[in-house]
Amino acid sequence: MADEDIYENMPMTEAAPQPKGNPPETSVPWRHRERGIVVTPVLLLLSLALATSLLAVTLLYLRAQSKLEAVEEAVQKLQVSLQPDDASDASAKGSDNKSQDEGLRHQALQLLDEAQAGVRKLKAQLGNLSAAYGEIQIRLDNVSAAYGEIQIRLDNVSAARAAVQGRYSYLLTKVSRGWTFFNGNFYYFSHEKKPWDEAEQFCVSQDSYLTSVSSHAEQEFLSSKTHGEAHWIGLTDQETEDSWRWADGTEYRADASRGFWAENQPDNYDPKKDGGEDCVHTEPRKRNLWNDVKCTQPFRWICKQAHGQAGL
The missing domain is CATH 3.10.100.10 (Mannose-Binding Protein A, subunit A)
Structure with a gap:
């Protein structure tokens, strides 16, 4: 039997009039949804800021790494050049030239010590940059996880809202058909x-x-x-x-x-x-x-x- 025939002679129940004044307060799931709408852009902005910081730290790390490699190469060349000559070279030079060479060698050794100190300082800076990189990466992962959790909650709220709407729609349909x-x-x-x-x-x-x-x-x-x-x-x-x-x-x-x-x-x-x-x-x-x-x-x-x- 078709629904139209079944309910043809049923009394139709009128919907209850809505009270004047302010509309009823929105249900709790909507308040959660509004919070989610506010929190989501904040997380996105925080993720963007952390990603930008991560990129900046990465560039600094790469530049410092390149500079360190250049300095280490220069120090190695300097060490090779400061190696003492063979005995035949020493006998070929005069005493004055020998004294002058010793002075230059002493200055070069000082410069070498300073260069090695600079290398150690650069390595320390690279270590700090590496630690900062790891910390930012952890924060970025945490933000991504929080964003994913909020998205899941928003999806659950949307599903609950749809279910509530379906239930009320079913209720109104039954009542309108005389139930x-x-x-x-x-x-x-x-x-x-x-x-x-x-x-x-x-x-x-x-x-x-x-x-x-x-x-x-x-x-x-x-x-x-x-x-x-x-x-x-x-x-x-x-x-x-x-x-x-x-x-x-x-x-x-x-x-x-x-x-x-x-x-x-x-x-x-x-x-x-x-x-x-x-x-x-x-x-x-x-x-x-x-x-x-x-x-x-x-x-x-x-x-x-x-x-x-x-x-x-």
Whole structure:
């Protein structure tokens, strides 16, 4: 049966008017989303700053490394040039030239010591640059990890928001088609009449069952909505006489349900004629308490879609 035919004669429930004044406060997930929108650009800017610092440190490191290699090469050449000449070179030079060469050699050795000190200083600077590079890289990794975590949280908030929107959309659709929401469940009160089995088939076609009754509050709620009309509920003993069961699988508890039966019910009146009375309806003449009757009689009915089935 098409949805248009099923709900053709249902009363349409008007949406509740919105109160004037300021709109309701945005839900908590939106506040988290606003925080995420603020935090994300900050992390991006911090990542950019750290990346820029990392690039600058890398360039300094490469320049210092190149300079160090040049200085070390010059020092090696200077060391080679300062090696003492062979004995034949020494005998060929005069005493004056020898004294002058010794002075130059002494100055060159001083310059060599200074150059070696400069090499050690450059190596120390390279070590510091390397340490700074590692620290910036660690910070950049931490920022990337934080950004990834916030992105995951934002995705989760978006998914939760979409789920909430879907649930409210489902709720509004059910209400607009005549269903009533009570205590976590949806209920549908029909306006036409059917035998018990056909009424149950209708409910099943709407992802529900003829209603079960689990508490006095639920019984009072159902009674308040029947408006003096008898309605099928989902209690039956068609399979085994006196073994009552709920159509939706809810456990039937005889002791807890005793107060819901009308006086002297169930009585399975005239069991030799048409198999007796195996289905239960509310009896408006007896304060909407339960009464067993023949399942083939036509009554209005109540469908119930449980909390889990409604996806809420």
